[in-house]
Amino acid sequence: MPEQIFQFLVTGITVGALYALVGLGFALIYNASDVVNFAQGEFVMLGAMTAIALVAAGWPLALAAIVATALTVVVGLLLERFAIEPAWGASVVATIIITIGAAIFLRGVALLLWGKDFHALPPFSGDTPLHLGSATLLPQSLWVLGGAAALVTLVHLFLNRTLIGKALLACSFNRAAAQLVGINVNVMLRLAYGLSAGLGAIAGILIAPITFSSYEAGIMLGLKGFSAAIVGGIGNPMGAVAGGLLLGVLEALGAGLISSGYKDAIAFMFVLMVLFFEPTGLFGHKVAERV
Amino acid sequence: MKNRLMKNLLAATLLLTGSHLVNAADDPIKIGSFLTVTGPASFLGDPELKTLQMVIEDLNAKGGLLGRKVELVHYDTGGNAKEAVNFVKRLIKSDNVDIIVGGTTTGDTMAVIPDVEKEGITLISLAGAVDIVEPVKKWVFKVAHTDRMAAAKIYQDLRKQNLTKVALITGDGGFDKSGREQLRTLAPEYGMTIVVDESYGNKDTDMTTQLTKIRATDAQAIINFGFGQAPAIVTKNIKQLGIQLPVYQSHGVASKTFIDLAGEAGEGVRLPAAALVVAEQLPDTDPQKPVLLAYKKDYEAKHGPVSTFGGHGYDGVMIAIEAIKRAGSVDKAKVRDEVENTKGFIGTAGIFNMTPQDHMGLTLDAFKMVEIRNGGWKIVD
Numbered sequence: 001m002p003e004q005i006f007q008f009l010v011t012g013i014t015v016g017a018l019y020a021l022v023g024l025g026f027a028l029i030y031n032a033s034d035v036v037n038f039a040q041g042e043f044v045m046l047g048a049m050t051a052i053a054l055v056a057a058g059w060p061l062a063l064a065a066i067v068a069t070a071l072t073v074v075v076g077l078l079l080e081r082f083a084i085e086p087a088w089g090a091s092v093v094a095t096i097i098i099t100i101g102a103a104i105f106l107r108g109v110a111l112l113l114w115g116k117d118f119h120a121l122p123p124f125s126g127d128t129p130l131h132l133g134s135a136t137l138l139p140q141s142l143w144v145l146g147g148a149a150a151l152v153t154l155v156h157l158f159l160n161r162t163l164i165g166k167a168l169l170a171c172s173f174n175r176a177a178a179q180l181v182g183i184n185v186n187v188m189l190r191l192a193y194g195l196s197a198g199l200g201a202i203a204g205i206l207i208a209p210i211t212f213s214s215y216e217a218g219i220m221l222g223l224k225g226f227s228a229a230i231v232g233g234i235g236n237p238m239g240a241v242a243g244g245l246l247l248g249v250l251e252a253l254g255a256g257l258i259s260s261g262y263k264d265a266i267a268f269m270f271v272l273m274v275l276f277f278e279p280t281g282l283f284g285h286k287v288a289e290r291v
Numbered sequence: 292m293k294n295r296l297m298k299n300l301l302a303a304t305l306l307l308t309g310s311h312l313v314n315a316a317d318d319p320i321k322i323g324s325f326l327t328v329t330g331p332a333s334f335l336g337d338p339e340l341k342t343l344q345m346v347i348e349d350l351n352a353k354g355g356l357l358g359r360k361v362e363l364v365h366y367d368t369g370g371n372a373k374e375a376v377n378f379v380k381r382l383i384k385s386d387n388v389d390i391i392v393g394g395t396t397t398g399d400t401m402a403v404i405p406d407v408e409k410e411g412i413t414l415i416s417l418a419g420a421v422d423i424v425e426p427v428k429k430w431v432f433k434v435a436h437t438d439r440m441a442a443a444k445i446y447q448d449l450r451k452q453n454l455t456k457v458a459l460i461t462g463d464g465g466f467d468k469s470g471r472e473q474l475r476t477l478a479p480e481y482g483m484t485i486v487v488d489e490s491y492g493n494k495d496t497d498m499t500t501q502l503t504k505i506r507a508t509d510a511q512a513i514i515n516f517g518f519g520q521a522p523a524i525v526t527k528n529i530k531q532l533g534i535q536l537p538v539y540q541s542h543g544v545a546s547k548t549f550i551d552l553a554g555e556a557g558e559g560v561r562l563p564a565a566a567l568v569v570a571e572q573l574p575d576t577d578p579q580k581p582v583l584l585a586y587k588k589d590y591e592a593k594h595g596p597v598s599t600f601g602g603h604g605y606d607g608v609m610i611a612i613e614a615i616k617r618a619g620s621v622d623k624a625k626v627r628d629e630v631e632n633t634k635g636f637i638g639t640a641g642i643f644n645m646t647p648q649d650h651m652g653l654t655l656d657a658f659k660m661v662e663i664r665n666g667g668w669k670i671v672d
Contacts, residue, residue: 004503004507007499008503011499011500014497118552129530136532137531211520214520219494252500263491263500
């Protein structure tokens with residue numbers, strides 16, 4: 001039994017890192033505009049599908065990954081420019097609805113481009129499982145874990161140590177005041193969408209060898225990533241990562257020790273409990289402190 | 292003089308045939324259809340509709356049926372059973388179709404059965420569940436393999452290898468659940484013991500937890516019933532955990548996509564599949580081979596890779612056409628009797644022999660047990 005629990009934990013952390021990576025993207029746009037971008041899952045899907053298509057066309061993996069990320073950033077910027085910016089002054093709820101519409105649109109475009117089939121990206125460093133005592137994990141999981149760690153550090157440094165990052169946070173805290181001190185709110189918003197599209201794409205590319213991808217893969221990933229973000233306290237990138245890992249481990253332990261049928265129920269119960277007792281998320285108030 | 296007579300005769304004949312053709316065009320035989328061409332089950336309904344259109348176009352090019360043109364009246368249900376009921380009412384009452392081929396999903400089909408039975412029109416369903424024809428309904432037939440057949444085929448293969456303790460792992464979709472039900476029901480009949488029964492969500496990205504539990508039992512084989520990407524992830528996870536047991540999948544993943552997704556890990560996986568998947572490998576003596584190759588060639592020339600689901604469309608519409616041909620009219624009762632009389636019809640799913648007790652008419656032979664070898668399918672029985 002202890003051996004099994006160790007495997008459950010390893011599985012949980014792997015899956016959790018995946019949720020964390022997706023959750024991270026939610027934090028940036030939320031920081032800049034108080035809006036939950038429901039097209040975040042679609043950025044993840046677009047990154048993965050574009051990279052898969054380029055690799056299938058014979059491109060080397062690294063180049064395909066870079067170009068796919070760049071293209072997704074462009075999509076993020078276009079989305080901001082042509083869907084979010086024209087609705088300037090609209091309420092947060094209206095903007096959220098716009099992002100839902102954008103998500104459906106992006107899914108439709110992906111369906112037309114790549115059809116309904118699932119596609120896989122080849123693993124970055126082979127398929128041979130690594131043994132950790134009695135547990136095993138795929139080398140790709142290390143890429144996901146490493147990628148999550150690197151990205152969250154970069155996002156953290158960007159928001160707290162650079163002037164632009166601080167300006168971004170200022171926009172979320174008080175848009176009018178930010179504008180008064182000379183911050184171009186529109187530029188900040190574009191920056192936020194571009195960056196989170198990029199983050200989403202990188203997440204998608206890192207996880208595609210494990211989870212595969214299809215035009216509608218973004219729905220589930222978006223949902224789990226969003227859960228991770230709210231558990232951790234939305235707007236706090238570190239919280240999103242902690243929330244993701246926590247959710248992943250809970251799911252794995254729940255499935256392993258109680259019943260696999262209740263796996264999602266256990267995870268969502270946990271999300272609800274957090275929202276009941278700590279509505280700002282486990283690490284939520286730190287945002288306010290920081291600003 | 293004689294020459295002129297000949298010419299006149301010829302002209303008269305031409306005129307007659309011509310007017311006959313005009314009549315036929317005025318009054319075509321109508322085949323009604325309601326399929327799930329959009330929505331989650333579109334990967335089933337899309338090839339089915341394309342096949343129906345292809346077969347009927349081809350038939351009309353060859354002069355139609357009983358000297359009349361054939362017209363396809365189709366509605367897309369989007370997988371909504373309520374819509375299916377509305378469309379079937381419309382097919383019967385305002386389109387006045389002569390026979391209905393369709394119902395991509397079990398849900399759509401079951402929903403329309405009361406109307407079909409009340410109005411007395413033959414329905415040939417393309418959906419999977421055995422409930423459609425069990426108990427037998429007077430006007431309802433089906434052509435797709437059932438999940439019970441798939442379960443039985445897997446157990447047969449296990450018994451051949453003297454393996455009796457199995458681990459089940461299934462998803463949370465309708466297809467998965469129904470398959471799991473059949474596997475559980477049939478287990479005693481084949482002397483199988485289910486030592487562990489795990490489940491997962493069809494959109495989950497990791498099943499190592501469930502498989503770790505399976506690894507800790509004394510199961511001798513793993514059966515995974517599902518479709519989509521999840522079975523491929525299960526297969527990969529089994530390899531990752533270093534589990535050496537034989538792995539069985541269902542007919543739900545009998546496509547090239549599964550081989551591509553599972554990659555290396557897929558090698559050695561066995562599953563029951565329709566003969567269409569392995570058409571080229573069948574011995575030349577197999578009566579199904581020419582039918583399969585012809586359908587495959589026609590379909591692939593127009594639409595890309597064939598799927599077994601499109602094959603169900605072919606079987607359904609061909610059985611309907613043959614029955615109308617034998618009945619010599621579109622009289623509803625006569626057509627129904629002739630569909631029930633279908634004997635030795637060679638379709639893509641197998642050889643159909645319908646009886647008043649069996650409105651599907653396929654035997655277990657319709658499934659071939661195949662194994663993935665070197666990235667392709669290999670018949671193993």
